[in-house]
Amino acid sequence: MAIIYKDGKPVVVPSSEPGHAPVHEPHDEIPPAEQAGVSRRRFMRVVFLNSMGVFTLGAVGTFVVMFWPKKVGSFGSTIKVGDVSQFPPGTVTRIPEGRFYLVHTLPEQGGGLLALYWKCVHLGCTVPWRDAEDGTYSGKTYKGIFRCPCHGSQYIITGQNFAGPAPRPLDTMQVTVSGGQISVNTGKITKREEAKPSDQVKI
Numbered sequence: 001m002a003i004i005y006k007d008g009k010p011v012v013v014p015s016s017e018p019g020h021a022p023v024h025e026p027h028d029e030i031p032p033a034e035q036a037g038v039s040r041r042r043f044m045r046v047v048f049l050n051s052m053g054v055f056t057l058g059a060v061g062t063f064v065v066m067f068w069p070k071k072v073g074s075f076g077s078t079i080k081v082g083d084v085s086q087f088p089p090g091t092v093t094r095i096p097e098g099r100f101y102l103v104h105t106l107p108e109q110g111g112g113l114l115a116l117y118w119k120c121v122h123l124g125c126t127v128p129w130r131d132a133e134d135g136t137y138s139g140k141t142y143k144g145i146f147r148c149p150c151h152g153s154q155y156i157i158t159g160q161n162f163a164g165p166a167p168r169p170l171d172t173m174q175v176t177v178s179g180g181q182i183s184v185n186t187g188k189i190t191k192r193e194e195a196k197p198s199d200q201v202k203i
């Protein structure tokens with residue numbers, strides 16, 4: 001026995017009745033057109049959700065790139081020090097945020113700019129500049145010295161070591177001058193065996 005629908009009303013039909021074709025329950029089959037509609041809707045939903053996912057990821061990525069804190073103006077990054085006119089020849093200026101001294105040597109000392117890392121090359125103490133003391137290196141006397149408070153290493157204005165246990169000159173950082181503005185890359189540190197005039201950036 002089976003139930004078919006005629007004009008919207010259920011009609012009972014014996015399934016074994018001769019001459020009748022096998023009867024299918026109405027919910028057994030979904031018309032092809034309806035199936036296509038369901039598949040299309042599902043496909044559109046998947047496409048929409050994927051698009052939203054890609055858009056959200058892109059927006060989050062852009063936000064992170066724009067607002068993630070960058071190392072600007074601190075040790076390890078490039079620091080804008082100022083205009084060259086602020087640093088006349090013969091001056092040593094302490095730049096705490098970069099942990100270096102900006103040195104502008106006199107013409108007879110090379111006449112250029114140096115960024116000297118203030119870390120003593122012996123065991124790493126911070127080396128202060130002493131303007132009132134003199135140092136002698138290679139037969140010449142230099143006004144002002146760097147003297148390490150830990151074990152007494154001493155360096156002249158170019159960073160060249162001349163006394164104490166320091167095995168080599170103070171390290172330098174990369175100096176760039178563009179449009180009269182001085183920048184120092186504190187992430188680019190160079191070790192030296194000897195301080196040379198060619199270490200200095202001429203302005």
Ligand code: FES
Nearest residue numbers: 120122123148151
């Ligand atoms: S750490 Fe400077 S002399 Fe030893």
